[in-house]
Amino acid sequence: MNRVLISLLTVLLAGSAVAEDWPIPPVNLPHPLGNNWGNYQDYGGGGYFHNGIDVITPDSSGAEVRAVAHGWVKGWGTISADLHWRLAISDSPVSFTGRAPGWLYAHIDKDRWHLQEGDEVDAGDLIGYLVAWPIDATFDHCHFARISDTGAYWNRFPNYTWWFIQNPLTIISPNTDLEAPVFENARSGGRRFAFCRNNSSTYQSETGLTGAVDIIAKVYDKTGYPTGDPEWDKLAPFKLEHMIRRDDGLVVRDWTLSLSFAGRLDDAAIHVVYKNDYTCNSRGDYNNRDYYYVITNTDGDSIIESSDASGHWNTAGVGDGNYWVIVRAWDVYGNSTTDSMLVTTSNGVGVEDLPPLALSSPLRVSPNPGRGPARISFGTGRQVNASLKLLDATGRVVADFVRGRLMPGDHSYTRQGLKAGVYYVRLSIDGRDYSRKLVLTE
Numbered sequence: 001m002n003r004v005l006i007s008l009l010t011v012l013l014a015g016s017a018v019a020e021d022w023p024i025p026p027v028n029l030p031h032p033l034g035n036n037w038g039n040y041q042d043y044g045g046g047g048y049f050h051n052g053i054d055v056i057t058p059d060s061s062g063a064e065v066r067a068v069a070h071g072w073v074k075g076w077g078t079i080s081a082d083l084h085w086r087l088a089i090s091d092s093p094v095s096f097t098g099r100a101p102g103w104l105y106a107h108i109d110k111d112r113w114h115l116q117e118g119d120e121v122d123a124g125d126l127i128g129y130l131v132a133w134p135i136d137a138t139f140d141h142c143h144f145a146r147i148s149d150t151g152a153y154w155n156r157f158p159n160y161t162w163w164f165i166q167n168p169l170t171i172i173s174p175n176t177d178l179e180a181p182v183f184e185n186a187r188s189g190g191r192r193f194a195f196c197r198n199n200s201s202t203y204q205s206e207t208g209l210t211g212a213v214d215i216i217a218k219v220y221d222k223t224g225y226p227t228g229d230p231e232w233d234k235l236a237p238f239k240l241e242h243m244i245r246r247d248d249g250l251v252v253r254d255w256t257l258s259l260s261f262a263g264r265l266d267d268a269a270i271h272v273v274y275k276n277d278y279t280c281n282s283r284g285d286y287n288n289r290d291y292y293y294v295i296t297n298t299d300g301d302s303i304i305e306s307s308d309a310s311g312h313w314n315t316a317g318v319g320d321g322n323y324w325v326i327v328r329a330w331d332v333y334g335n336s337t338t339d340s341m342l343v344t345t346s347n348g349v350g351v352e353d354l355p356p357l358a359l360s361s362p363l364r365v366s367p368n369p370g371r372g373p374a375r376i377s378f379g380t381g382r383q384v385n386a387s388l389k390l391l392d393a394t395g396r397v398v399a400d401f402v403r404g405r406l407m408p409g410d411h412s413y414t415r416q417g418l419k420a421g422v423y424y425v426r427l428s429i430d431g432r433d434y435s436r437k438l439v440l441t442e
Helices: 003-015 267-273 306-310
Strands: 033-035 053-056 064-066 071-078 085-090 100-106 126-129 141-149 163-166 182-184 193-197 212-220 239-246 251-260 292-294 321-330 336-345 359-366 374-380 384-392 397-406 409-415 421-429 432-440
Touching: 071 100, 085 126, 085 141, 182 336, 212 239, 212 321, 251 321, 267 292, 267 306, 359 421, 359 432, 374 384, 374 421, 374 432, 397 409
Parallel strands: 251 432
Antiparallel strands: 033 053, 053 141, 064 126, 071 085, 085 100, 100 141, 141 163, 182 212, 193 212, 212 292, 239 251, 239 321, 321 336, 359 374, 374 409, 384 397, 384 421, 421 432
16 A cells, blocks of 8 residues: 555544543543654663653542543553553444544453443443552553554554554643753754754754755653652653754755644654664653654655655755754644754855756745635746655645656646645745745635
């Protein structure tokens, strides 16, 4: 199945979710989180994405777990001994055997009452009790995730086959987040970001960047609902984006989505997102939470995949000079923090030595705002290597118009059948990036 089909199926599955409350009482209030969707995790066996949210309970004596939505129990089993028993509750009845979305509730006490496979459940129903967490009594939690699988029953334990398809914080409510994400120094000496050769551990000084460079930012999020441990309160942010601007104001890379922890997680892409070496050592365990993000490992959409590792900043393509690297971090609730750092490129290429600007006429989108098909136009004064995409407000690619060489001349593209909403046009030409917002109305 190709990536476009997988992305579309994931969106359709996740889009059917209806949930109003949290899985731990009080169900109508936000809870502290011990881990977030997409957190870097490593307890000695290698790094992986945390594929759920760990909802911390205020009751350390085996709190109730309650269903967040109507469904049918399709899975009851453990992936590892007594601590890891879990219920998988599908949105669809056991008579439906195709791929269906559902909810995962993990760390259920097997020795106390709980639901069984085949049981039907309504939102708010008691489905079981949390097991006591032996590592730390204050870390009793429900590992809660949005998943999908196939079959009448999803009881393939310990080797489950479900996908982890959507960040629960984009669905459950209330999810009021009181605090914005926090940037930390990525390197000593007050340096906010780190810079290395693309896909390597060869680091460069920010005063002399050369060649293809990865930019690394160290960021965490806080919710304002503390667990009692300041390290546990460090969570993965929801979204990161970046831009690069010459100190005279010329934008050489407009705002570009670096990553979004909204949709499906695949551990094969863990090192695409997180840097983990002696200089930028990502950690995620009970004692340490350090998240170093490679913000240039992206093709500009919201799908996290291994091919994103080819992303970088081509410093030789912008000419020697001073540039502001600007990174913005968001949480699910919409709080954001922006940080920046002034750097210098030193490739021996002056701005005056670069080829003339590729655009012979500017990037235009229409109607904006308005109704009807989306129209995109621009002109190129020479042969260029180009990429042109249309993305929706979540960063999902709606149309991939161009990927490859374009001859000189005027170029125009049309996309019909779009729903009303906010879209973004992303054009990249020979390492220079341009973007426009497109607003379609009913």
